[in-house]
């Protein structure tokens with residue numbers, strides 16, 4: 001009986017710890033560009049907001065494409081190139097990281113199907129401490145600059161408002 005209690009307590013504490021980490025990471029405003037014609041690659045963007053200790057985004061996976069990778073853009077000989085991120089992306093304590101065009105992005109290589117405007121697709125971000133964080137992505141028109149121009153509302157203060165009643 002004592003042993004059973006110990007196991008239950010251990011499982012319960014693991015559950016609490018896992019949830020505490022996951023709750024610290026919030027992924028907002030996730031969007032991707034709709035595919036054009038025969039283009040088989042795509043990119044997704046979002047904001048990672050961390051209300052806890054420093055963490056690291058170490059991977060991404062989806063079943064949308066042959067490969068789903070974390071990419072960044074670098075300037076090389078005055079040419080913008082993209083590279084797969086090595087070693088993950090640091091998410092600072094009580095800070096945020098913005099995945100946006102020309103910067104960090106999630107890259108879909110070899111899309112199984114075109115990304116259609118208005119569609120929602122799912123990916124999973126893998127954090128070193130928070131673990132797997134599922135993210136739903138809105139597919140937008142390629143002419144859009146992102147969800148901000150679409151929503152027309154303030155940005156980034158949603159969770160603060162929720163705490164202030």
Ligand SMILES: [Cu+2]
Pocket residue numbers: 043071072082083105106107
């Ligand atoms: Cu890329």
